[in-house]
Amino acid sequence: MSEFVIEAEQVCKEYRVFGSVTPTLMNALSRYHRKNARVIKALDDVSFRIRKGETVGVIGPNGSGKSSLLGLVCGTLSPTRGRVRTVGVLAPLLELGAGFHSELTGRENIFLNGAILGIPKETIRRRFDHIVEFSGLRDFIDMPVKHYSSGMYIRLGFSVAAEMDPDILLIDEVLAVGDVTFQLKCLERIRDFQKRGRTLMIVSHSLQVIEEFCGRALLLHRGKLVAEGDPSEVVFTYLKNYMNDSNEIRTTEYGTQEAVIEGVTFRDEKNLPADTFHTGRPLHIDIAYLATKRIEKPVFGFSVKTANGVYIFGSNTQIAQFPLDAIEGRGVLRLTIAPLTLMHGNFFLSLSIHSWDHLIQYHRRDDWYPFGVKNPTSALGLFQLDTRWSRPES
């Protein structure tokens, strides 16, 4: 058993918030201000421990206390109650370019940023050419960074940050910025970190990143630690129970409500209700509806998206040539996906009922129903392709 390098014991963090005004002397003097002071609990009795070499993801809706938690671990914030203990050199992967000074040249900023991140000057000097090469900014290195484009800013910032070698690396949402090449470089660097047995703590809205990189995930909701454990399961809990709380994924609902989707049951191959399914096996979706009046030739539609919003497949009863004569009152319609060709991950189902000519939308729920998929094989990717290997007959 390896040692714990991050330990949080019953940590609480409270902020006193005075409306939205910046703190001023005038406000402090006015009585109105005192009445307005409000205490916000960003973290409430949170305890967890992280072992050396672990990669732990933190997820939760906006305002659930993720960044506060990272700030407490980093030491930039101090807990109102409780205790956070860390072992070893700790560094945050900065919002790239934070700490840059616009008047200074790229070269000068490399040294300044290095000093901010606590990288010894000798290291920077020795690795200078490598940093410049990595950033691809050799021609601009003696130009003040205020003339840089935002992409150049990010590249330079990351090139310096990549030289860090702390025991614990804290990452807050930086993975979401930059172009694709940059993101790949960034992820590459994180894998490199993991290989060398360093500890990582990642806050991200990219649930796929959390599932892909983390060995464990923490789920925060309104400042409380509500779930902890296997990333896929925690992400699923999040999607199922907490996501609708916030507006992060637009779960929307609209329609005339003349016919409504009352409930949805996911069933596995044994016809038992479940919320996680296996690649290659059937998935049944029972849609319970209620039509308050007789509707001729209604059309039921559905679509499936990944947790990150990538549209995978969408169809309806019309396209599938499953004509419905009419609906009235309660009823159930079954949609079967067999075999399930989705791979490991969490997905969203959207459903709709509309008229045959698409003019009337009776009821539509977008991204309303989450479900998880597990892939028992070690094949990778988003989608299972029907493949076989052979030697061509010549």
Added chain:
Amino acid sequence: MSVIQDILGRRELLYNLVLRNLKSRYKDSVLGFLWSVLVPLFMAFIYVVFLYILARGVPISEILIGVFAWQFTAQCVMNGMGSITENASLIKKVSFPRLILPLAATLSNLVNYLLNLVVQFGIVAVILAFQHERIPFQALAVPLVIAYHTLFCFALALFMASLNVFYRDMQHLIGVVMTAWFFVSPVMYSMSMVASLTDKFHSPLPMNLYLLNPMAVIIFAYRALILPETTFPVTGFVLAALLWPLLFFVLAYVIFKKLERLFADVL
């Protein structure tokens, strides 16, 4: 002292922040460093002309010394005030001894002041040469005054830095306070003008009250050491007055240390 150890541990950061402050100050213009000397020189020139018109002759060298010393203090107050708020992104994201930021603001102004002093000493030497005089031997003690002056400036920077985080409208107030302080400091007048208070009120009390202003003691001390004609009688009261800026430093330090935990919350 673990604080000193912490700061020494991050001396590369301190060095780079001082360098950043100096570079960004000198970089923006072609004249660079020259501006930082020219501005106080222009100011000194204005005071000299103005006082000449008022027929209150104050020696040019005394005004020069006053203006340069005042400039150091004023800039430490202004830069110190912004040292935390202007680095909000760093405070929120990186953990390092917060003290480094106001310290860097003070030290970069100190470097600037020392460079200015070279120019100041040059000009004063030339003026004295015209009067067939020389900068006296006791000017060697000037570094002691600079050290004391710097400590006081650091205390001001610390105090203003922590205050400005919680009262962001400080800058409006501080403009007025600095103007008032400028007039009660002997920047553009000499010791004799203050000494006349004693005759006027037949009591040493006003003079002693006046000397409670640390900038008065500091500027008088500079002048007494650099200019052969100027003296500054060191009384028991003056020695006592020298103590309170040290107490102010301790106070500013304690306040800063107490509040720094909350910086990231408020910024």
